[in-house]
Amino acid sequence: MTTPELHLQPNCLDASDLDHTPFYCEENVYFLCKKLCSSGIADAHGSDLFVLFISNENKQIPLWHQKASNRADGVILWDYHVICVQRKKDGGTHLVWDLDSSLTFPCPLATYVSETVRPSFQLFSEFKRFFRVVHAPLFLHHFASDRRHMKDSEGNWTAHPPPYEPIVAEDGSVHNLNEYMEIHAGDVLMNLPQDLTSAVLGQKHGVVIGEAQLEELFSRIA
Template identity: 70%
Template sequence: MTTPNLELSSSMSLDVSQFQHTPFYCEENVYLLCKKLCENGIADAEGSDLFVVFISNEKKQIPLWNQKASNRADGVSLWDYHVICVQRKNEGDTSHVVWDLDSRLPFPSPLETYISETIRPSFQLFAEYQRFFRIVHAPMFLRSFASDRRHMKDSAGNWIAEPPAYDPIVGEDGTVHNLNEYIEIRNADVAANAGVDLKNAVLSEKLGVVISDSNLVELFPKFLDMQ
Protein backbone atom coordinates (compact mmCIF):
# COMPACT_ATOMS: atom_id res chain seq x y z
CA MET A 1 0.00 0.00 0.00
CA THR A 2 1.33 3.42 -0.87
CA THR A 3 0.48 6.97 0.01
CA PRO A 4 1.44 10.12 -1.92
CA ASN A 5 4.59 10.68 0.15
CA LEU A 6 5.28 7.54 2.16
CA GLU A 7 5.57 3.89 1.24
CA LEU A 8 4.55 1.12 3.59
CA SER A 9 6.07 -2.34 3.46
CA SER A 10 4.17 -4.78 1.26
CA SER A 11 3.65 -7.08 4.26
CA MET A 12 1.20 -4.52 5.60
CA SER A 13 -1.03 -4.46 2.53
CA LEU A 14 -4.27 -5.79 3.96
CA ASP A 15 -7.87 -5.15 3.07
CA VAL A 16 -9.96 -3.71 5.87
CA SER A 17 -12.63 -6.34 5.13
CA GLN A 18 -10.28 -9.00 6.52
CA PHE A 19 -10.85 -7.65 10.03
CA GLN A 20 -13.84 -8.02 12.33
CA HIS A 21 -15.76 -4.74 12.57
CA THR A 22 -18.91 -4.06 14.57
CA PRO A 23 -20.11 -0.43 14.37
CA PHE A 24 -19.86 1.46 17.68
CA TYR A 25 -17.71 -1.22 19.33
CA CYS A 26 -14.33 0.24 18.40
CA GLU A 27 -12.61 -1.03 21.56
CA GLU A 28 -13.50 -4.64 20.72
CA ASN A 29 -12.66 -4.11 17.05
CA VAL A 30 -9.16 -2.95 18.03
CA TYR A 31 -8.75 -5.81 20.51
CA LEU A 32 -9.43 -8.32 17.73
CA LEU A 33 -7.34 -6.34 15.24
CA CYS A 34 -4.31 -6.51 17.56
CA LYS A 35 -4.76 -10.25 17.96
CA LYS A 36 -4.98 -10.77 14.20
CA LEU A 37 -1.90 -8.63 13.49
CA CYS A 38 0.01 -10.78 15.99
CA GLU A 39 -1.30 -14.04 14.59
CA ASN A 40 -0.57 -13.30 10.93
CA GLY A 41 2.97 -12.03 11.54
CA ILE A 42 2.39 -8.36 10.66
CA ALA A 43 3.04 -7.53 14.30
CA ASP A 44 5.29 -9.17 16.87
CA ALA A 45 3.75 -12.39 18.18
CA GLU A 46 3.32 -10.80 21.61
CA GLY A 47 2.20 -7.45 20.21
CA SER A 48 5.21 -5.61 21.64
CA ASP A 49 5.24 -3.22 18.67
CA LEU A 50 1.55 -2.34 19.04
CA PHE A 51 -0.07 0.39 21.13
CA VAL A 52 -3.79 0.85 21.75
CA VAL A 53 -4.84 4.49 21.88
CA PHE A 54 -8.11 5.62 23.48
CA ILE A 55 -9.18 9.12 22.43
CA SER A 56 -11.68 11.02 24.59
CA ASN A 57 -12.12 13.86 27.10
CA GLU A 58 -14.15 14.72 30.19
CA LYS A 59 -17.20 15.79 28.21
CA LYS A 60 -17.05 12.77 25.87
CA GLN A 61 -17.01 15.05 22.81
CA ILE A 62 -14.08 14.59 20.45
CA PRO A 63 -14.00 15.63 16.77
CA LEU A 64 -12.14 13.37 14.33
CA TRP A 65 -11.94 13.85 10.58
CA ASN A 66 -12.11 11.34 7.71
CA GLN A 67 -14.45 8.99 9.56
CA LYS A 68 -16.61 6.55 7.58
CA ALA A 69 -19.61 7.20 9.83
CA SER A 70 -19.75 10.87 8.82
CA ASN A 71 -22.09 12.21 6.13
CA ARG A 72 -19.91 15.28 5.63
CA ALA A 73 -17.43 15.71 2.80
CA ASP A 74 -14.59 16.21 5.29
CA GLY A 75 -15.65 13.13 7.23
CA VAL A 76 -15.73 14.88 10.60
CA SER A 77 -17.54 13.01 13.37
CA LEU A 78 -18.10 13.92 17.02
CA TRP A 79 -17.44 10.76 19.03
CA ASP A 80 -17.78 10.19 22.76
CA TYR A 81 -14.56 8.19 22.45
CA HIS A 82 -12.62 6.35 19.78
CA VAL A 83 -9.96 3.64 19.79
CA ILE A 84 -7.15 3.03 17.31
CA CYS A 85 -4.01 0.91 17.10
CA VAL A 86 -0.57 2.40 16.45
CA GLN A 87 2.23 0.12 15.27
CA ARG A 88 5.87 1.02 15.77
CA LYS A 89 7.78 0.91 12.49
CA ASN A 90 9.76 -2.23 11.85
CA GLU A 91 13.02 -2.65 9.99
CA GLY A 92 12.54 -1.58 6.38
CA ASP A 93 9.47 0.53 7.12
CA THR A 94 9.55 4.28 6.70
CA SER A 95 6.89 5.24 9.23
CA HIS A 96 4.97 4.18 12.29
CA VAL A 97 1.43 3.35 11.17
CA VAL A 98 -2.13 3.69 12.43
CA TRP A 99 -4.74 0.99 12.06
CA ASP A 100 -8.23 2.57 12.23
CA LEU A 101 -11.12 0.44 10.97
CA ASP A 102 -13.44 3.47 10.98
CA SER A 103 -11.23 5.74 8.89
CA ARG A 104 -11.54 6.77 5.25
CA LEU A 105 -7.75 6.99 5.03
CA PRO A 106 -5.57 4.17 3.65
CA PHE A 107 -5.42 1.10 5.86
CA PRO A 108 -3.03 1.36 7.59
CA SER A 109 -1.95 4.99 7.36
CA PRO A 110 1.43 6.53 8.27
CA LEU A 111 1.21 8.07 11.74
CA GLU A 112 2.15 11.52 10.42
CA THR A 113 -0.63 11.37 7.82
CA TYR A 114 -3.20 10.14 10.34
CA ILE A 115 -2.39 12.91 12.81
CA SER A 116 -2.51 15.54 10.08
CA GLU A 117 -5.72 14.32 8.40
CA THR A 118 -7.72 12.86 11.30
CA ILE A 119 -6.55 14.61 14.47
CA ARG A 120 -5.74 17.93 12.74
CA PRO A 121 -3.94 19.40 15.78
CA SER A 122 -3.53 22.78 14.06
CA PHE A 123 -7.34 23.18 13.92
CA GLN A 124 -8.38 25.51 16.74
CA LEU A 125 -10.91 23.77 18.99
CA PHE A 126 -13.02 25.09 21.85
CA ALA A 127 -11.79 23.81 25.23
CA GLU A 128 -14.65 21.32 25.61
CA TYR A 129 -13.53 19.54 22.43
CA GLN A 130 -9.86 19.23 23.36
CA ARG A 131 -8.76 15.63 22.89
CA PHE A 132 -6.65 13.46 25.15
CA PHE A 133 -4.98 10.17 24.28
CA ARG A 134 -4.58 7.20 26.59
CA ILE A 135 -1.69 5.09 25.25
CA VAL A 136 -1.70 1.45 26.38
CA HIS A 137 0.86 -1.19 25.39
CA ALA A 138 -0.98 -3.89 23.46
CA PRO A 139 0.38 -6.90 25.43
CA MET A 140 -0.96 -5.31 28.61
CA PHE A 141 -4.26 -4.44 26.91
CA LEU A 142 -4.78 -7.93 25.49
CA ARG A 143 -4.30 -9.47 28.93
CA SER A 144 -6.34 -6.97 30.93
CA PHE A 145 -9.17 -5.53 28.82
CA ALA A 146 -12.72 -6.74 29.47
CA SER A 147 -16.17 -5.61 28.39
CA ASP A 148 -19.60 -7.06 29.03
CA ARG A 149 -21.02 -4.26 26.84
CA ARG A 150 -23.14 -2.73 29.59
CA HIS A 151 -22.28 0.75 28.24
CA MET A 152 -24.28 -0.04 25.10
CA LYS A 153 -27.59 -0.60 26.88
CA ASP A 154 -30.15 2.06 27.76
CA SER A 155 -31.87 2.44 31.14
CA ALA A 156 -34.44 -0.19 30.17
CA GLY A 157 -31.76 -2.72 29.24
CA ASN A 158 -32.21 -2.42 25.48
CA TRP A 159 -29.25 -2.36 23.12
CA ILE A 160 -28.32 1.09 21.82
CA ALA A 161 -26.40 -0.63 19.01
CA GLU A 162 -26.48 -4.30 18.09
CA PRO A 163 -23.57 -6.09 19.81
CA PRO A 164 -21.07 -8.42 18.13
CA ALA A 165 -22.16 -12.03 17.68
CA TYR A 166 -19.14 -13.44 19.55
CA ASP A 167 -18.95 -13.71 23.34
CA PRO A 168 -17.95 -10.65 25.41
CA ILE A 169 -14.23 -10.22 26.08
CA VAL A 170 -13.07 -11.31 29.54
CA GLY A 171 -9.71 -10.38 31.08
CA GLU A 172 -7.14 -13.06 31.86
CA ASP A 173 -7.80 -12.52 35.58
CA GLY A 174 -11.53 -13.08 35.14
CA THR A 175 -12.53 -9.40 35.05
CA VAL A 176 -15.75 -9.03 33.04
CA HIS A 177 -15.85 -5.26 32.57
CA ASN A 178 -13.28 -2.48 32.88
CA LEU A 179 -13.86 -0.45 29.70
CA ASN A 180 -14.84 2.55 31.82
CA GLU A 181 -11.31 2.65 33.27
CA TYR A 182 -9.88 3.18 29.81
CA ILE A 183 -12.37 5.71 28.47
CA GLU A 184 -12.68 7.89 31.59
CA ILE A 185 -10.07 10.52 30.73
CA ARG A 186 -9.77 13.70 32.80
CA ASN A 187 -7.67 16.82 32.36
CA ALA A 188 -5.93 15.96 35.62
CA ASP A 189 -4.73 12.67 34.14
CA VAL A 190 -2.53 14.62 31.73
CA ALA A 191 -1.15 16.88 34.46
CA ALA A 192 -0.28 13.82 36.54
CA ASN A 193 1.90 12.59 33.69
CA ALA A 194 3.98 15.77 33.51
CA GLY A 195 7.63 14.78 33.53
CA VAL A 196 6.84 11.07 33.69
CA ASP A 197 9.14 8.58 31.98
CA LEU A 198 6.75 7.88 29.12
CA LYS A 199 8.44 4.71 27.95
CA ASN A 200 8.50 2.99 31.34
CA ALA A 201 5.00 4.14 32.23
CA VAL A 202 3.43 2.91 28.98
CA LEU A 203 5.20 -0.44 29.23
CA SER A 204 4.37 -1.03 32.91
CA GLU A 205 0.99 0.57 33.66
CA LYS A 206 -2.21 -1.33 32.90
CA LEU A 207 -3.96 1.88 31.85
CA GLY A 208 -0.88 3.38 30.20
CA VAL A 209 -0.48 7.14 30.18
CA VAL A 210 -2.60 10.07 29.01
CA ILE A 211 -1.15 12.77 26.76
CA SER A 212 -2.55 15.86 25.00
CA ASP A 213 -2.76 16.84 21.33
CA SER A 214 0.57 18.64 21.48
CA ASN A 215 2.33 15.70 23.09
CA LEU A 216 0.84 13.37 20.50
CA VAL A 217 2.64 15.35 17.82
CA GLU A 218 5.89 16.01 19.67
CA LEU A 219 6.35 13.28 22.26
CA PHE A 220 4.61 10.14 21.02
CA PRO A 221 6.62 9.70 17.77
CA LYS A 222 9.85 10.20 19.72
CA PHE A 223 8.72 7.59 22.22
CA LEU A 224 8.03 5.11 19.41
CA ASP A 225 11.50 5.76 17.95
CA MET A 226 13.05 4.85 21.31
CA GLN A 227 11.93 1.23 21.14
Protein backbone atom coordinates (compact mmCIF):
# COMPACT_ATOMS: atom_id res chain seq x y z
CA MET A 1 0.00 0.00 0.00
CA THR A 2 1.42 3.34 -1.03
CA THR A 3 0.46 6.45 0.87
CA PRO A 4 0.63 10.15 -0.10
CA GLU A 5 4.11 11.62 -0.30
CA LEU A 6 4.58 14.77 1.78
CA HIS A 7 7.38 17.29 2.11
CA LEU A 8 7.35 19.09 5.45
CA GLN A 9 9.37 21.63 7.32
CA PRO A 10 9.36 21.39 11.13
CA ASN A 11 6.02 22.60 12.54
CA CYS A 12 4.94 23.68 9.07
CA LEU A 13 2.35 22.07 6.81
CA ASP A 14 1.09 23.59 3.59
CA ALA A 15 -2.02 22.33 1.82
CA SER A 16 -0.08 22.17 -1.44
CA ASP A 17 2.31 19.66 0.16
CA LEU A 18 -0.51 17.16 0.68
CA ASP A 19 -1.87 14.76 -1.88
CA HIS A 20 -5.53 15.70 -2.18
CA THR A 21 -8.11 13.65 -4.05
CA PRO A 22 -11.28 15.65 -4.82
CA PHE A 23 -14.49 14.16 -3.40
CA TYR A 24 -12.63 11.79 -1.06
CA CYS A 25 -12.52 14.16 1.92
CA GLU A 26 -12.73 11.38 4.53
CA GLU A 27 -9.57 9.73 3.17
CA ASN A 28 -7.81 13.08 2.79
CA VAL A 29 -8.49 13.83 6.46
CA TYR A 30 -7.42 10.34 7.53
CA PHE A 31 -3.94 10.85 6.08
CA LEU A 32 -3.84 14.48 7.19
CA CYS A 33 -4.34 13.37 10.81
CA LYS A 34 -1.57 10.80 10.47
CA LYS A 35 0.81 13.42 9.07
CA LEU A 36 -0.03 15.97 11.76
CA CYS A 37 0.83 13.32 14.35
CA SER A 38 4.03 12.08 12.71
CA SER A 39 5.34 15.57 11.96
CA GLY A 40 5.05 16.81 15.54
CA ILE A 41 2.44 19.45 14.67
CA ALA A 42 -0.10 17.47 16.70
CA ASP A 43 0.29 15.07 19.60
CA ALA A 44 1.96 11.85 18.46
CA HIS A 45 -1.19 9.88 19.33
CA GLY A 46 -3.58 12.50 17.96
CA SER A 47 -5.10 13.29 21.35
CA ASP A 48 -5.58 16.94 20.33
CA LEU A 49 -7.20 16.11 16.98
CA PHE A 50 -10.87 15.58 16.14
CA VAL A 51 -12.48 14.50 12.88
CA LEU A 52 -15.74 16.22 12.03
CA PHE A 53 -18.27 14.76 9.59
CA ILE A 54 -20.70 17.44 8.43
CA SER A 55 -24.01 16.38 6.88
CA ASN A 56 -27.76 16.03 7.46
CA GLU A 57 -30.64 13.73 6.60
CA ASN A 58 -31.11 15.31 3.17
CA LYS A 59 -27.40 15.10 2.27
CA GLN A 60 -27.45 18.80 1.39
CA ILE A 61 -25.15 21.10 3.34
CA PRO A 62 -24.02 24.52 2.11
CA LEU A 63 -20.47 25.59 3.01
CA TRP A 64 -18.68 28.72 1.90
CA HIS A 65 -15.08 29.31 0.74
CA GLN A 66 -14.76 25.89 -0.85
CA LYS A 67 -12.26 25.40 -3.68
CA ALA A 68 -14.66 23.23 -5.68
CA SER A 69 -17.19 26.06 -5.96
CA ASN A 70 -17.66 28.04 -9.16
CA ARG A 71 -19.07 31.03 -7.29
CA ALA A 72 -17.22 34.11 -6.12
CA ASP A 73 -18.24 33.48 -2.51
CA GLY A 74 -17.06 29.87 -2.73
CA VAL A 75 -20.37 28.39 -1.60
CA ILE A 76 -21.11 24.80 -2.57
CA LEU A 77 -23.75 22.25 -1.64
CA TRP A 78 -21.98 19.10 -0.41
CA ASP A 79 -23.74 15.83 0.44
CA TYR A 80 -21.26 15.60 3.31
CA HIS A 81 -17.88 17.04 4.18
CA VAL A 82 -15.06 16.05 6.53
CA ILE A 83 -12.58 18.32 8.31
CA CYS A 84 -10.08 18.09 11.16
CA VAL A 85 -10.10 20.32 14.23
CA GLN A 86 -7.03 20.65 16.43
CA ARG A 87 -7.89 21.61 19.97
CA LYS A 88 -5.34 23.89 21.61
CA LYS A 89 -5.09 23.78 25.39
CA ASP A 90 -4.23 26.62 27.78
CA GLY A 91 -6.24 29.22 25.91
CA GLY A 92 -4.69 28.62 22.50
CA THR A 93 -6.60 29.12 19.28
CA HIS A 94 -8.38 25.99 18.08
CA LEU A 95 -7.55 25.28 14.43
CA VAL A 96 -9.50 23.85 11.50
CA TRP A 97 -7.63 21.85 8.88
CA ASP A 98 -9.82 21.77 5.74
CA LEU A 99 -8.03 20.74 2.56
CA ASP A 100 -10.99 21.88 0.45
CA SER A 101 -11.14 25.39 1.91
CA SER A 102 -9.79 28.57 0.32
CA LEU A 103 -9.31 30.14 3.75
CA THR A 104 -5.95 30.03 5.55
CA PHE A 105 -4.58 26.57 6.27
CA PRO A 106 -5.04 25.91 9.10
CA CYS A 107 -7.79 28.38 9.95
CA PRO A 108 -8.83 29.55 13.44
CA LEU A 109 -12.01 27.73 14.44
CA ALA A 110 -13.93 30.95 15.14
CA THR A 111 -13.03 32.29 11.68
CA TYR A 112 -13.94 29.03 9.99
CA VAL A 113 -17.33 28.94 11.70
CA SER A 114 -18.15 32.55 10.81
CA GLU A 115 -16.84 32.39 7.22
CA THR A 116 -17.55 28.80 6.14
CA VAL A 117 -20.48 27.66 8.26
CA ARG A 118 -22.03 31.13 8.61
CA PRO A 119 -24.50 30.25 11.38
CA SER A 120 -25.99 33.76 11.17
CA PHE A 121 -27.10 33.06 7.59
CA GLN A 122 -30.75 32.02 7.61
CA LEU A 123 -31.15 28.64 5.91
CA PHE A 124 -34.19 26.53 5.16
CA SER A 125 -34.48 23.59 7.58
CA GLU A 126 -33.46 21.04 4.92
CA PHE A 127 -30.02 22.68 4.72
CA LYS A 128 -29.27 22.68 8.45
CA ARG A 129 -25.76 21.37 9.17
CA PHE A 130 -25.01 18.75 11.83
CA PHE A 131 -21.52 17.78 13.03
CA ARG A 132 -20.37 14.34 14.11
CA VAL A 133 -17.28 14.94 16.28
CA VAL A 134 -14.99 11.90 16.54
CA HIS A 135 -11.74 11.77 18.49
CA ALA A 136 -8.95 11.20 15.97
CA PRO A 137 -7.31 8.22 17.74
CA LEU A 138 -10.64 6.36 17.58
CA PHE A 139 -11.19 7.38 13.96
CA LEU A 140 -7.72 6.27 12.88
CA HIS A 141 -8.24 2.92 14.62
CA HIS A 142 -11.75 2.10 13.41
CA PHE A 143 -12.33 3.88 10.07
CA ALA A 144 -12.44 1.91 6.82
CA SER A 145 -13.65 2.60 3.30
CA ASP A 146 -13.67 0.45 0.18
CA ARG A 147 -15.08 3.45 -1.78
CA ARG A 148 -18.30 1.69 -2.75
CA HIS A 149 -20.18 4.97 -2.26
CA MET A 150 -18.24 6.46 -5.19
CA LYS A 151 -19.57 4.00 -7.76
CA ASP A 152 -22.79 4.25 -9.73
CA SER A 153 -25.34 1.47 -10.22
CA GLU A 154 -23.25 0.02 -13.05
CA GLY A 155 -20.05 -0.04 -11.00
CA ASN A 156 -18.43 2.96 -12.65
CA TRP A 157 -16.54 5.56 -10.61
CA THR A 158 -18.39 8.83 -10.10
CA ALA A 159 -15.03 10.47 -9.25
CA HIS A 160 -11.55 9.12 -9.91
CA PRO A 161 -10.27 7.34 -6.77
CA PRO A 162 -6.95 7.99 -4.98
CA PRO A 163 -3.91 6.07 -6.28
CA TYR A 164 -3.30 4.20 -3.03
CA GLU A 165 -5.19 1.15 -1.75
CA PRO A 166 -8.49 1.63 0.16
CA ILE A 167 -8.23 2.15 3.92
CA VAL A 168 -8.74 -1.00 6.02
CA ALA A 169 -9.40 -0.57 9.75
CA GLU A 170 -7.05 -2.02 12.33
CA ASP A 171 -9.75 -4.52 13.30
CA GLY A 172 -10.01 -5.73 9.71
CA SER A 173 -13.17 -3.83 8.71
CA VAL A 174 -13.18 -2.88 5.04
CA HIS A 175 -16.06 -0.39 4.96
CA ASN A 176 -17.90 1.55 7.65
CA LEU A 177 -17.99 5.06 6.18
CA ASN A 178 -21.79 5.05 6.34
CA GLU A 179 -21.60 4.75 10.14
CA TYR A 180 -19.91 8.16 10.24
CA MET A 181 -21.57 10.04 7.40
CA GLU A 182 -25.17 9.05 8.17
CA ILE A 183 -26.37 11.85 10.46
CA HIS A 184 -29.95 12.42 11.55
CA ALA A 185 -31.64 15.20 13.46
CA GLY A 186 -32.53 12.70 16.17
CA ASP A 187 -28.83 12.06 16.81
CA VAL A 188 -28.13 15.68 17.73
CA LEU A 189 -27.48 16.46 21.39
CA MET A 190 -29.93 19.14 22.44
CA ASN A 191 -27.66 20.12 25.31
CA LEU A 192 -24.03 19.25 25.83
CA PRO A 193 -23.74 16.76 28.72
CA GLN A 194 -21.75 17.42 31.88
CA ASP A 195 -19.50 14.46 31.06
CA LEU A 196 -18.82 15.82 27.57
CA THR A 197 -15.16 14.83 27.57
CA SER A 198 -15.86 11.14 28.22
CA ALA A 199 -18.70 11.18 25.67
CA VAL A 200 -16.49 12.54 22.87
CA LEU A 201 -13.30 10.68 23.76
CA GLY A 202 -14.91 7.36 24.63
CA GLN A 203 -17.40 6.69 21.86
CA LYS A 204 -16.39 5.14 18.54
CA HIS A 205 -18.68 7.41 16.56
CA GLY A 206 -18.31 10.43 18.82
CA VAL A 207 -21.22 12.80 19.36
CA VAL A 208 -23.47 14.72 17.01
CA ILE A 209 -24.06 18.43 17.63
CA GLY A 210 -25.60 21.41 15.92
CA GLU A 211 -23.61 24.27 14.43
CA ALA A 212 -24.43 26.58 17.35
CA GLN A 213 -22.67 24.17 19.75
CA LEU A 214 -19.45 23.78 17.79
CA GLU A 215 -17.24 26.35 19.50
CA GLU A 216 -18.69 25.58 22.93
CA LEU A 217 -17.85 21.89 22.56
CA PHE A 218 -14.15 22.53 22.00
CA SER A 219 -14.01 25.01 24.84
CA ARG A 220 -15.42 22.40 27.24
CA ILE A 221 -13.45 19.29 26.35
CA ALA A 222 -10.86 18.73 29.07
